[in-house]
Structure formats: C-alpha cells, structure tokens
Amino acid sequence: MPLPSAKPPDGATLFKQQCATCHTTNQSDPVRQGPSLFKVVGRQAGQAYGFHYSSGFGKADFVWDDARLDAYLANPQGMIPGSVMAYRQPKPETRAAIIAYLKELN
DSSP, X not given: OOOOOOOOOOHHHHHHHHTTTTOOSSSSSOOOSSOOOTTOTTSXXXXXXXXXXXXXXXXXXXXXOHHHHHHHHHXXXXXXXXXXXXXXXXXXXXXXXXXHHHHHTO
C-alpha cells in the first residue's frame, strides 16, 4: 500500500521554522533580532514599537501589504537597500503561506 503524499507545512509551522528565531508574533515578548510581526500587514514599514531599524528603513515610505511582503521575503536587500535581514525565500508558495499566516495576526 503506498503512503499518502505529505501535506505541505502550513504558514504557522513555516513561520516557526524559518522566522521565529528573529521575530515574535506578539507584543509581550522581548524584541529579538527583528521586529515583532504582530499586525505587520497594514503597518508603515520601519515602524514597530521598541525596534531600532537599519538605515535602509528610514527611506521606506510604504505600508506592508501582500505584494510588498512577498517582494521583501524574496529579496530583502533588493527591496530595501541597507536591510540587514539575511533570510531569503525563493519559493513563492512558501512566501504565500507565511504571508497568509501574518495576515491572521491582524
């Protein structure tokens, strides 16, 4: 009997595996290497309480939405020169799952 195909990880699992080392999803945990991503969708870029952003974010004049999060996760330094986030996610389906999870936090 063949094994059933593996279910791809959901956004919350992917976030925990790939993002939670540097980011929290609430405002009660201490700030980590990156800002809290609680209510990031719809938030002005470079503005999270208690976090000191890199110089590149000083010029970021936009609000985070699906498209901007997708572009940033694919290539942080390409979107915001001076960003220090080392993570890059080349897979569109993985980025989409993480963004869907972030939207749930709003």
